[in-house]
Amino acid sequence: MRILLLSAYDAVSHQYWRKGLVEQFPEYDWTVLTLPGRFFSWRVRGNSLSWAFSERKCLEQPYDLLIATSMTDLSALKGLVPSLAGVPSIVYFHENQFAYPLSGKEFSSVEPKVLSLYSALAADFVVFNTRYNKETFFNGADALLKKLPDQVPPGLIELLASKTRILPVPVLDTALTKGESQSGPLQVIWNHRWEYDKGPELLYRVMLALKQQNVRVRFHLVGQQFRDIPPVFEQLKKDCCALIATWGHVDSRREYNDLLQNSDVVLSTALHDFQGIAVLEGVAAGCVPVVPDRLAYPELFSGEFCYSDQGNEAANLAEHLAGLAGLKAQQALPRAPSVGQFCWSEQQGAYRQLLTSAAGSR
Structure with a gap:
């Protein structure tokens, strides 16, 4: 199985997860692209632009599965690289912007929340590391959708729920x-x-x-x-x-x-x-x-x-x-x-089932 793994804001916890994932499944053919965990506002909005035109040849290779962290602007990336639209995809949420505490110093924008919602909707499977992460995302997304003035399709939260799983970041x-x-x-x-x-x-x-x-x-x-x-x-x-x-x-x-x-x-x-x-x-x-x-x-x-x-x-x-x-x-x-129960030896089977199910979902 050929897997494309994208970590759009490769902070320490994201590195810990993706490196563990690759190491646990050496039988798969992994292609990994990362972007540095800095300039948050630009990175979450610009990763699709950066990758689509600087890594196009890599992105257009035939893959059986695409795995992206929640910082990845997956909906835009699929639009900019149309061949990715046909690849089964998983978005993994280490955290979510709906429950992130504000310091009062950052630029206030709804865009990171909207982008994470779009990426979740664009994926075939959405995976959270804890129930708390999932619930705060769903509650935040539901509240955001209710604020939009009109033309909001019904059933979006139910659609997300139907393709959601919970798998922790395993400890070595x-x-x-x-x-x-x-x-x-x-x-x-x-x-x-x-x-x-x-x-x-x-x-x-x-x-x-x-x-x-x-x-x-x-x-x-x-x-x-x-x-x-x-x-x-x-x-x-x-x-x-x-x-x-x-x-x-x-x-x-x-x-x-x-x-x-x-x-x-x-x-x-x-x-x-x-x-x-x-x-x-x-x-x-x-x-x-x-x-x-x-x-x-x-x-x-x-x-x-x-x-x-x-x-x-x-x-x-x-x-x-x-x-x-x-x-x-x-x-x-x-x-x-x-x-x-949080170690890789206990979680590997659940991860393997997720990868194989996702790759065969289309």
Whole structure:
């Protein structure tokens, strides 16, 4: 089977998914095209233009299946490269623009939402990584269609529902290597992009509260950084330096894995997570998850691992972490839940069925 795989905004999580997909099915003949994960507004609108005229020869080859990430402007690409219109297609949603929190600094436009809706309608199969991702997309798309003034065809949401599947971004099986808890302070890893949507303000308030309460805890603040880092990080470093054991991006995968295996807790303070791969990797390495009782997390973990966002969320989370620090002092930390069901060894069969069904759907 010849498969064309398009990643139009090849951010880290998108790379993780597409590389895993290709590696798991070496028997297929893969052609992969990617575009850098930068200049978001231009990339989501311009990827069809970029590819249709710079990669035309590649796109016009005979394929049995086309797989595109949700950032791909699939409807326009099929129009600009007519031969693609006859190829069965899958669009995979790592996230959706309807549920993405706004910083207040971006250019406000409905276009990314409309483009993702068009791409979903242009595909034969639409796949989401979690139920939360699917539901927020459908609710957002339905609300958007109701705002349009006229000439909106009926039944579009039902049409999308009829071709929708849910398959997670699988975690590599090599991540399932649990470490041993060490004595001393509670070791907490926060391993996310250093951007506003990962909740650094909440992280700051929690760390400040734990410092004031003299809780025995150390934080490993790691993750991908960009040119513009929210200023709260510098304030956090200044005010909470005594609690920080690791600061900044860890380049070595081996060092990162060691850090996960030597941590007790993997923490999310996110305003949005459509699956939370970083958290799943931490749990696979033996960390206890501490995650918000919202977003995709209630699908992944039972309530004992979730902190409430009702009332004072920072106080709730600080209390949760302080409790775990006390349990560690008593050598009574809970065991990390199993996430084996999210690994490639468990998900490969479902992915294979999707690929073969899609390729034979026309």
